[in-house]
Amino acid sequence: MADIVxxxxxxxxxxxxxxxxxxxxFTVQRxxxxxxxxxxxxGKxxxxxMLLGLLQPTTGMARVLGFDATRETERVRPLAGYMSQKFALYEDLTVRENLVFYAGVYGLGPAAYRPRVKELMALIGLTGQEGVRAGQLAGGWRQRLALGIALVHQPQLLFLDEPTSGVDPEARRAFWDIIYTLAEQGTTVFVSTHYMDEAEHxxxxxxxxxxxxxxxxxxxVLKRTVVPGAAWDVLAPDGVPLIPLLEALERTPGVWQAGLLGDHLHAILAPDVSETGGLEAALAPYPGARLEPAEVTLDDVFTVLAKRHAEGA
Ligand SMILES: Nc1ncnc2c1ncn2[C@@H]1O[C@H](COP(=O)(O)OP(=O)(O)OP(=O)(O)O)[C@@H](O)[C@H]1O
Ligand SMILES: [Mg+2]
Known part of the structure; x- marks a missing residue:
């Protein structure tokens, strides 16, 4: 049987x-x-x-690492790490002092925390910055230190609540590299996000x-199963206003959903229409507008699901 965490x-x-x-x-496996x-x-x-035992469910059941998340919180907590959405660092303490402080909270003595802190510094890429005060760290580095703190007691399950919100794309990528390293080492990671590119990972x-x-x-699987038909991008030359073109797409019977995507339009077709679903006819009055096959995106998945939900399906 799969190991359900x-x-x-x-x-x-x-x-x-x-x-x-x-x-x-839902269930999550190790x-x-x-x-x-x-x-x-x-509701993220x-x-x-609730999974961390910080909030009592109104009804329902949550088991985490084999324990009742509500009643056996004290069994779960030593095994789980949590980086909260509004994490706090001790701004006046150095990077190292922050880690050592939290190691103490988890009951680690010097013999245990010295090697652990060193290991964490390397993992989060802060080796050499031990003496920098947390308050002086730039955004992406603060996030990494908060991650290090959540990992101090070597949890087998890690909860990350929008850990990269507000940091630049490069820092986000670096953060995800650390998440992958942890996963390779066997840590289960439950991470909330509202970034579609992160969700892809x-x-x-x-x-x-x-x-x-x-x-x-x-x-x-979601892209294959949720979105009903093919996806197309509609590109228009400079000077062709996109909004009337969008309205034309929305009026086209074979088009299930159309939207603006940066400098072009993106359409999803109904499942039972011919290859381009009448898009060519819709484009005809707009000289130079053309179609390109597109990938279904997670945005499409979300839009379709939210639309069905709103319609009560
Ligand atoms: N203690 C509370 N009392 C009343 N309403 C609450 C409380 N905590 C959360 N809510 C409401 O419950 C809903 C879900 O909140 P939650 O914080 O879980 O959302 P989220 O998905 O984490 O959002 P975000 O992406 O903004 O962090 C929100 O409408 C919020 O206002
Ligand atoms: Mg939230």
Missing amino acids: IAVHDLVKKFGDFVAVDHVS GEVVGYLGPNGS TTTMR CGRLGIMNQGRLLAWDAPS
């Missing part, structure tokens, strides 16, 4: 009448990197806090919207 069944969290997490169920994708307020942090992905888990699968 997180098992969530019918989990609900209400704040008064407001349902923040709405009958969510060694997976699972992404939890959703817009602001979709609330889910994580996850082995499996949960897609949240308004408290509901709309899908749970590998990104490639």
Whole structure:
């Protein structure tokens, strides 16, 4: 049997009448990197806090590392790491002092924390910066230090809540390299994000919207199974206004969904239409506008799921 690290069944969290997490169920296996994708307020942090025993579910069940996440929190906590969305560093302490402080919180004595701190410095790429005060670190480096702190007690399961929000793309890539290193070493990673490119990096992905888990699968599977038909990009020469062209696409019967994507348009066709689904006819009044086959994106997946959810499907 697969080694199940997180098992969530019918989990609900209400704040008064407001349902923040709405009958969510999923399982995570050992060694997976699972992404939890959703817009602001979709219930990502609330889910994580319940898994960590920081918040009592209204109803439902959550087991983490074989323990009841609500009743056996003290068994889970030494085995799990958490980098919270609003993580705090001790600004006046140095990088090393921050790590040593948290090592102490987890009960590690000097003999245990000295090698661990050294190892973590190398992992997060801060070797040589031990003496820099946390308050002086730039964005991406603060994030890495917060990750190091979450890892101080060598957790086998790591919860990261939007760990790269607000850092530049290069720092985000470097951060993900560390996540992969951890996963290769056997750590299970549960990471929330609202970046689609990050979501692509996850082995499996949960897609949240308004408290509901709309899908749970590998990104490639979601793209293949959720989006009904082919995707096309519509490129127009300079001078052709995109909005009327977008409206024309939206009026085309074979087009299931159309939107603006940077300097061009992106359309998803209905499943049962011919190859280009009438797009050519829609483009005819716009000289120079042309079609290019496109990849289905996770944005498409999210749009389709959210639309179906809104329609009550
Ligand atoms: N303690 C609380 N009391 C009342 N409402 C709450 C509480 N905590 C969260 N909520 C509400 O529950 C919803 C889900 O919040 P949550 O923080 O889980 O979203 P999120 O997906 O993490 O969003 P973000 O991407 O902004 O971090 C939000 O509408 C939020 O306002
Ligand atoms: Mg959140």
